[in-house]
Amino acid sequence: MEYRLLGKTGLKVSRLCFGTLTMGPLQANLSLEEGASLLVEAFSAGINFWDTAESYHNYPYLRLALKKIGSMPIIASRTYASNAAEAEASLEKARVELDLEVIPIFMLHEQESALTLEGHRPALEYLCAARERGLIQAVGISCHTVAAVKAAILFPELDLIHPLINYRGIGIKDGSAAEMLAAIETAYKYGLGIYGMKVLGGGHLNASAKEAISFALELECLHALAIGMASLDELTANLCYMQGKDPSEDTVARLSQTKRRLKIEDWCTGCGYCVEACPQGALVVEHSLGRVVLRENCCILCGYCGAACPEMCLKIF
Numbered sequence: 539m540e541y542r543l544l545g546k547t548g549l550k551v552s553r554l555c556f557g558t559l560t561m562g563p564l565q566a567n568l569s570l571e572e573g574a575s576l577l578v579e580a581f582s583a584g585i586n587f588w589d590t591a592e593s594y595h596n597y598p599y600l601r602l603a604l605k606k607i608g609s610m611p612i613i614a615s616r617t618y619a620s621n622a623a624e625a626e627a628s629l630e631k632a633r634v635e636l637d638l639e640v641i642p643i644f645m646l647h648e649q650e651s652a653l654t655l656e657g658h659r660p661a662l663e664y665l666c667a668a669r670e671r672g673l674i675q676a677v678g679i680s681c682h683t684v685a686a687v688k689a690a691i692l693f694p695e696l697d698l699i700h701p702l703i704n705y706r707g708i709g710i711k712d713g714s715a716a717e718m719l720a721a722i723e724t725a726y727k728y729g730l731g732i733y734g735m736k737v738l739g740g741g742h743l744n745a746s747a748k749e750a751i752s753f754a755l756e757l758e759c760l761h762a763l764a765i766g767m768a769s770l771d772e773l774t775a776n777l778c779y780m781q782g783k784d785p786s787e788d789t790v791a792r793l794s795q796t797k798r799r800l801k802i803e804d805w806c807t808g809c810g811y812c813v814e815a816c817p818q819g820a821l822v823v824e825h826s827l828g829r830v831v832l833r834e835n836c837c838i839l840c841g842y843c844g845a846a847c848p849e850m851c852l853k854i855f
């Protein structure tokens with residue numbers, strides 16, 4: 539496993555970051571034991587960087603895995619807080635539920651532009667103060683937009699960014715892969731730590747995973763790349779791709795049978811909360827049906843809609 543210093547944070551992370559959304563209740567919904575064991579396996583293979591978020595509702599997996607390994611990987615979490623009180627509550631929730639004194643990386647979730655960052659300034663100021671107090675080591679933002687990456691360099695208090703990048707630009711809300719890459723390269727020159735998300739386009743690039751991972755690996759400006767995993771086969775395959783190798787035929791065959799998709803349950807009421815939560819415009823309320831419908835070609839399987847549904851209608855399988 540290759541390791542890189544994450545910008546100026548002083549944190550040395552494995553190039554492959556374990557994206558944990560996929561194992562939790564919004565997606566594969568693994569048992570606590572299964573999810574924690576997978577993280578332990580990943581840690582044994584050298585993956586010391588785990589990505590989560592408050593909205594993923596999966597801290598218990600990480601907590602159990604931490605107990606099992608008795609060691610400290612670099613954990614990144616994030617919050618939708620927009621003010622100091624919400625940021626404090628989110629950080630405390632992470633510290634309590636993960637049973638950690640210090641959260642290595644804490645970020646503002648899904649920032650869109652300089653305007654949204656400005657709007658979240660009270661939360662950002664709280665996180666920076668928490669960094670001063672030693673409760674967080676590095677503060678950052680996650681984003682699906684080129685505009686937010688460009689905005690990040692205007693906020694010198696930020697240590698890192700977690701932008702969406704893949705070779706086809708799937709999921710980038712306001713530009714192409716080339717435009718996102720140009721913005722990321724500028725942020726890299728400013729010294730920000732950078733770890734990419736959705737390298738496999740939320741599953742749309744699974745068929746060309748080797749090429750997609752190789753594209754991301756060759757980007758000097760990406761200190762690490764987060765890939766969501768929910769099975770030993772996915773972990774094994776991604777570890778192979780990180781080395782430019784092919785996984786075994788058996789592994790490939792099993793993975794090809796597990797194509798993921800978003801399922802909308804029959805009891806959807808058409809309330810539309812998920813429509814507002816979807817960053818891709820992939821959900822639309824179909825009034826004639828009284829429910830929401832999916833534009834499959836827009837969906838990047840990010841799972842954000844699941845947390846917004848009061849009826850638990852949305853699951854990725």
Ligand code: SF4
Pocket residue numbers: 800815816817818819820821836837838839840841842843844
């Ligand atoms: S429909 Fe749900 S999973 Fe798909 S892009 Fe929108 S929020 Fe993400």
Ligand code: SF4
Pocket residue numbers: 802805806807808809810811812813829830846847848849850851852
């Ligand atoms: S939030 Fe849930 S119930 Fe409401 S429209 Fe979306 S899927 Fe249906």
